[in-house]
Amino acid sequence: MTTIGWIQIALYCGVVLALVKPLGGYMTSVFNGERTFLSPILRPVEAGLYWIGGVDEKREQHWLTYTVAMLLFHVVGFLSLYAIMRLQAVLPFNPAGQSAVAEDLSFNTAISFVTNTNWQNYGGESTMSYLTQMLGLTVHNFLSAAAGIALAVALIRGFARSSMRTIGNFWVDITRCTLYVLLPICIVYTLFLIWQGMPQTLGAYVDATTLEGAKQTIAVGPVASQVAIKMLGTNGGGFFNANAAHPFENPTALSNFIQMISIFALGAAMTNVFGRMVGNPRQGWAILAVMGVLFITGVAITYGAEASGTTGLNALGLTGGNMEGKELRFGIVASSLFAVITTAASCGAVNAMHDSFTAIGGMIPLINMQLGEIIVGGVGAGLYGMLLFVVLAIFVAGLMVGRTPEYVGKKIEAREVKMAMLAILVLPLMYLGWTAVAVVLPSAVASMANAGPHGFTEVLYAFTSATGNNGSAFGGLTGNTFFYNLTLASSMFVGRFFMIVPAMALAGSLAAKKSIPASAGTLPTTGGLFVGLVIGVILIIGGLTFFPALALGPIVEHLAMTASTLF
Amino acid sequence: MLREIRPAIVLLLGLTAITGLGYPLAMTGIAGAIMPSQAQGSLIERDGKVVGSSLIGQEFKGEEYFHGRPSATLGPDPQDSTKTVPQPYNAINSMGSNLGPTSKALIDRVKEDVEKLKAENPSMPVPIDLVTTSGSGLDPNISPEGALFQVPRVAKARKLPEDRVRQLVTEKIEGRFGGLLGEPRVNVLALNLALDAASPK
Numbered sequence A: 001m002t003t004i005g006w007i008q009i010a011l012y013c014g015v016v017l018a019l020v021k022p023l024g025g026y027m028t029s030v031f032n033g034e035r036t037f038l039s040p041i042l043r044p045v046e047a048g049l050y051w052i053g054g055v056d057e058k059r060e061q062h063w064l065t066y067t068v069a070m071l072l073f074h075v076v077g078f079l080s081l082y083a084i085m086r087l088q089a090v091l092p093f094n095p096a097g098q099s100a101v102a103e104d105l106s107f108n109t110a111i112s113f114v115t116n117t118n119w120q121n122y123g124g125e126s127t128m129s130y131l132t133q134m135l136g137l138t139v140h141n142f143l144s145a146a147a148g149i150a151l152a153v154a155l156i157r158g159f160a161r162s163s164m165r166t167i168g169n170f171w172v173d174i175t176r177c178t179l180y181v182l183l184p185i186c187i188v189y190t191l192f193l194i195w196q197g198m199p200q201t202l203g204a205y206v207d208a209t210t211l212e213g214a215k216q217t218i219a220v221g222p223v224a225s226q227v228a229i230k231m232l233g234t235n236g237g238g239f240f241n242a243n244a245a246h247p248f249e250n251p252t253a254l255s256n257f258i259q260m261i262s263i264f265a266l267g268a269a270m271t272n273v274f275g276r277m278v279g280n281p282r283q284g285w286a287i288l289a290v291m292g293v294l295f296i297t298g299v300a301i302t303y304g305a306e307a308s309g310t311t312g313l314n315a316l317g318l319t320g321g322n323m324e325g326k327e328l329r330f331g332i333v334a335s336s337l338f339a340v341i342t343t344a345a346s347c348g349a350v351n352a353m354h355d356s357f358t359a360i361g362g363m364i365p366l367i368n369m370q371l372g373e374i375i376v377g378g379v380g381a382g383l384y385g386m387l388l389f390v391v392l393a394i395f396v397a398g399l400m401v402g403r404t405p406e407y408v409g410k411k412i413e414a415r416e417v418k419m420a421m422l423a424i425l426v427l428p429l430m431y432l433g434w435t436a437v438a439v440v441l442p443s444a445v446a447s448m449a450n451a452g453p454h455g456f457t458e459v460l461y462a463f464t465s466a467t468g469n470n471g472s473a474f475g476g477l478t479g480n481t482f483f484y485n486l487t488l489a490s491s492m493f494v495g496r497f498f499m500i501v502p503a504m505a506l507a508g509s510l511a512a513k514k515s516i517p518a519s520a521g522t523l524p525t526t527g528g529l530f531v532g533l534v535i536g537v538i539l540i541i542g543g544l545t546f547f548p549a550l551a552l553g554p555i556v557e558h559l560a561m562t563a564s565t566l567f
Numbered sequence B: 001m002l003r004e005i006r007p008a009i010v011l012l013l014g015l016t017a018i019t020g021l022g023y024p025l026a027m028t029g030i031a032g033a034i035m036p037s038q039a040q041g042s043l044i045e046r047d048g049k050v051v052g053s054s055l056i057g058q059e060f061k062g063e064e065y066f067h068g069r070p071s072a073t074l075g076p077d078p079q080d081s082t083k084t085v086p087q088p089y090n091a092i093n094s095m096g097s098n099l100g101p102t103s104k105a106l107i108d109r110v111k112e113d114v115e116k117l118k119a120e121n122p123s124m125p126v127p128i129d130l131v132t133t134s135g136s137g138l139d140p141n142i143s144p145e146g147a148l149f150q151v152p153r154v155a156k157a158r159k160l161p162e163d164r165v166r167q168l169v170t171e172k173i174e175g176r177f178g179g180l181l182g183e184p185r186v187n188v189l190a191l192n193l194a195l196d197a198a199s200p201k
Helices: A003-031 A039-053 A063-090 A103-114 A130-160 A170-196 A223-232 A253-277 A281-308 A311-315 A331-344 A359-370 A381-401 A414-440 A453-467 A482-512 A528-562 B002-034 B104-120 B144-158 B162-172 B188-198
Strands: A206-209 A215-218 B043-046 B049-053 B074-076 B084-086 B185-187
Touching: A003 A170, A003 A253, A003 A281, A003 A331, A039 A170, A039 B002, A063 A103, A063 A130, A063 A170, A063 A482, A063 B002, A103 A130, A103 A482, A130 A170, A130 A223, A130 A253, A130 A381, A130 A482, A130 B002, A170 A223, A170 A253, A170 B002, A206 B049, A215 B049, A223 A253, A223 B002, A253 A281, A253 A331, A253 A381, A281 A331, A281 A359, A281 A381, A281 A528, A311 A528, A311 B104, A331 A359, A359 A414, A359 A453, A359 A528, A381 A414, A381 A482, A381 A528, A414 A453, A414 A482, A414 A528, A453 A482, A453 A528, B043 B188, B049 B188, B104 B144, B144 B162, B144 B185, B144 B188, B162 B185, B162 B188, B185 B188
Parallel strands: none
Antiparallel strands: A206 A215, B043 B049, B074 B084
């Protein structure tokens, strides 16, 4: 670890923190339906969409209608995306002549993008046409992100409202989020990325003759416009196979820095939206503090592990940390930081190959996802995931002092705790369950690229990433098989919707409750005690669930590595 | 519930038109007008022919060129197209080795490369970037140490004084952005182009 490395990390945290208030304020006014400085341009487009769609923007929805609308939107999106991939060979914008995507791969990819996972069982430049990248994948990068934010806003309204039956209008929330928040930022962001060297063209792949006279075909495409939303919307599905490690998808140290900022920007700002909407910004800062503590701890561990390198490489006299699978322009610190950010949020973009990380360095990304990606988390998804843990923490605190637990003026009762537990428990069921199945199926074991405990970690990582809707991978695992295409798709589906539906039920039941003023017996939820309590609950619940699996994978691998055992 | 189907379809189509066609095509148009070089992939031409991209590494094997990092990319086997074989710096199939810290295959590969490099230049410790593959397999850069390490070999093959070659390397070292972000590095293709310009083969 170096001083300049820590300065880069500190600078990163500083910029993210500085963006929380302005972005939070802007997003709050967008979701409250207020006029913004972009309204003169965007309002006619927005009103036009409502008019054709038959949406009455003044009419709010019950939580059940809101959820049904969200689910229907996903079904329609899934079908259209599947169709585009299956038909890409006969559709325009296909200069590389990509053939139709296989049925099981299309199924997996469609679920993957609709659920904001963006798991890549395909290599972008060798599978997808430009049309699929734009009309299919870019679109769902926007829409799944907007849906996540909309759902978080609906849950916030549940906390903020008193004795109301409705929690907002899904169609209005998703439209306003796409038009007022995501699109304008992406336009500016895309131009920045192109300036940094990212291609943005519909031209065919380029044939070059290298200095030594060999032929090199260079894949290009409309990269920047997709990468902007891929990062901002914490989607993470790359234009290229190597994702943000590819020089065209992340050309410079500066583009890397801004990409890391954009992963956290909206998710961190959502805590501020929460604080503002419940009438006390400090509530938002307290949640951000919980996230911050967990995040910095993870960064320190991964950075430390990668900087010390692996026993095998060090024994050969090589110094400078574990550079296998890392790009030189980012080096150890920016690669480690990126890995922790992308898994803390549910982004899943990678600028270095996590499969080649040290055992401990690669374990932190795994833990980040297994905790439910609540450390900032996916845009929207991170906040509602964190609020579920807050409900549990408040409940535990209530048990300890023998009072009915309250949070931001709402009594937390049996129904809320049940919903929170359901959402939290379903995740380990998927990733531990499917991992257990995979490691006893010979055909699934054959997909592992590394032998020994590392192979087990590859499988555990895949199902964790899919369930958490992250999308990063220990890339050695051959995921494009019938078994993994279907099981990973089921993990993504359950991980997304079995979390969303209970969260929406929670929103509905909270909105219907009366707000009660804080009394002398109310646990203050803006101080250090509360922050510590939530962190404790997160680590205890998380730790008990997945520690045994970690012991079989990264922990035993670390011990083997220090004993110089190779597999 | 049926009442929600119309907005589902209309909003999907409407937002698809905006974010899936309007936005990327407008960006493509603007990029082509104001930043055509970057938009097309930062291509480098010499004598009117495209020799590569300044952002994408390419394979160098000859003694008279600086070499990039090892690359783990694969390409189709010319004998049997259903199989893949190593094809370093294949820019239509980016990937890393994905070998883990306890992989015997990784340590064997690195050990072999380290021994080769030690034989080539015993006077310096082997820089780690010259024996590890990058995440994309297309890394255009090596570290300044990685370039300086190769100076004796290149100078000998080119019949140039070592100091002259070392000077070319020093000129091509790029620092951290703002003195802060990223790592110091040398672009291999740019260095080799400068080398060709300084001493035609």
